[in-house]
Amino acid sequence: MxxxxxxxxxxxxxxxxxxxxxxxxxxxxxFSGYSKGNIHSMAVRNISDVNPNDNAAPLEVRVIRTWQPFLFQNEHCYLFVDSRGDAIEAYGNRRDKALFESKFSVGLCYRISKYLSKKARNSHNVVPSNATIHLGRSTIFEPIVGVDIPHQYFNFMPYESLRARENMHFLLTDYIGRFDRFTSDTRTTSGKRLMKFLLEDANERFIEVALWEEIADAVDKEALVNTPFPCIVAVTSMKVLRFKNLQLASTAATHLYGNPTIQDVSDLANRFRERYAGINMDDRYTLPIANILAKNPVDYMEVKFSCIASIVSYNPRRSWFYKGCTVCKKKLGSREDALICDDHHDAPQPKYLYCINCTIADSTGNATVTIFDIPFQSVIKIPCNELVIQ
Ligand SMILES: [Zn+2]
Structure with a gap:
């Protein structure tokens, strides 16, 4: 009214x-709908029908996640899902967290009334709903049992849709893939832990997932590594960023699920089993030259391939060494009379390093490659510096 x-x-x-x-x-x-005893007479509303500022008809939901946002410091957040599988973000004042959690528990189902519905956020929405639920001290949570409400909610984006979300954080991204391996686990200059791993999608495309400390600390690395093949991982509420390549970076709302019990997982797992049947996972990237050349480089930026091949010729028109930085081996630039590394201005320069331009071949084809210092030196056992200077 x-x-x-x-x-x-x-x-x-x-x-x-x-x-x-x-x-x-x-x-x-x-307010008759709000008075105790009348709650049950109001029809239960589907999450998909909740609009900002509507009359707060009761919802029947399962509370499936909780998190403490970085951006909205005064709030504590929850994710509700209903029997139709739709989800909506709910939040209340952080100081009332203990009160809320004395009324409900993550994982259980409730009929919820006396809440406010508000507009979705301007950024960092975890689900595609135009409304959010604001919980107050008088919000009522009545436990319900025997209802068929999912235990999970995901809104997976396919790999090809990620680019459109690069640096667009209105709606955060859920993603699913096969856990391939951890690629790093370090601390940034500010001392914050940053763990990275690769996920492979159903079409053999890899993406780096970066988890910040708050999320990384809760990950059982050993369990992931030891999960029998294929280990399917779902990550939720990620930001799509780009450094050298696309990256999924965690937010405070991110949750990570190993082999979640949903239909997508068994379908995906079957596809990986078919694709990798008879392949030893430890040398699955050791391929004949023709197979490597057939791959689209854009989809394999994160993968290092190997092949067993012979060097059949050297390119005499290309130098076989370069002047590199004594610290980082990067090619030096010249400034007036001196050779300088961008990153190490004061280091004594240069160091001579191999860069052998040659053609390699196996029974399937040939390719032009550059063999850099460490691998070439491991074959001929003489440092480049010695060969050039002597
Ligand atoms: Zn350098």
């Missing part, structure tokens, strides 16, 4: 006493 109509009704009685009586009737009618 709109405010104008309410004012028109309560102004119409002639005497102040009549006004008060009428006012009370109107107000009690308006």
């Amino acid at each position: 709109c405010l104008h109509l309410l004012l028109a009704i309560i102004r119409s009685p002639s005497s102040p006493e009549a006004f008060m009586v009428r006012y009370w009737e109107v107000v009690s009618q308006l």
Whole structure:
């Protein structure tokens, strides 16, 4: 009921006493759905029908996640899912967290009433809903049992849709793939832990997943590595970023699930079993030259291939060494009379390093390659510096 109509009704009685009586009737009618005992008479609303500022009809949901946002410091957040599998973000004041959690537990189902529905956030929404649920101290949570409500909610994006979300954080991204391996686990210059691993999608495309400390600390690395092949991992509420390549980076809302019990997982696992049947996972990237050349480089930026081949010729027109930085081996640039490394201005320079341009071949084809210092030196056993200077 709109405010104008309410004012028109309560102004119409002639005497102040009549006004008060009428006012009370109107107000009690308006809020009758809220009074205890009447809750059950209001129809349960589907999450997909919740709009900002509507009349807060009861929801029947399972509470499936909770997190403490970085961006919205005064809030504590929860994710609700309903029997139709739709999800909505709920949040309340952080100072009331203990009160909320005395009324409900993550994993269980409740009929929820006396809440406010508000607009979705301007950024960092974890689900594609136009509304959020605001929980207050008087919000009612009645436990319900025997309802068929999913235990999980995901809104997986396929690999090919990620690019469109690069640096767009209105809606965060859920992603699923096969856990390939951890690629790093270090601390940034600010001392914060950053763990990275690779996920492979159903079409053999790899993406780096970066988990910040708050999320990484809760990951059981050993369990992931030791999960029998294929280990399917779902990550939720990620930001799509780009450094050299696309990367999924965690947010405070990120959750990681190993082999979650959903249909997508068994389908995906079967595809990986078929694809990798008879292949030893430890040398699955050791391939004949023709197979490596047939791959689209864009999809394999994170993967290092190997092949067993012979060097069949050297390119005499290309130098076989370069002047590199004594610290980082990067090619030096010249400044006036000196050779300088961008990153190590004061280091004594240069160091001579191999860069052998040659053609390699196996029974399937040939390829032009550059063999850099460490691998070439491991074959000929003489440092490049010695060969050039002598
Ligand atoms: Zn350098």
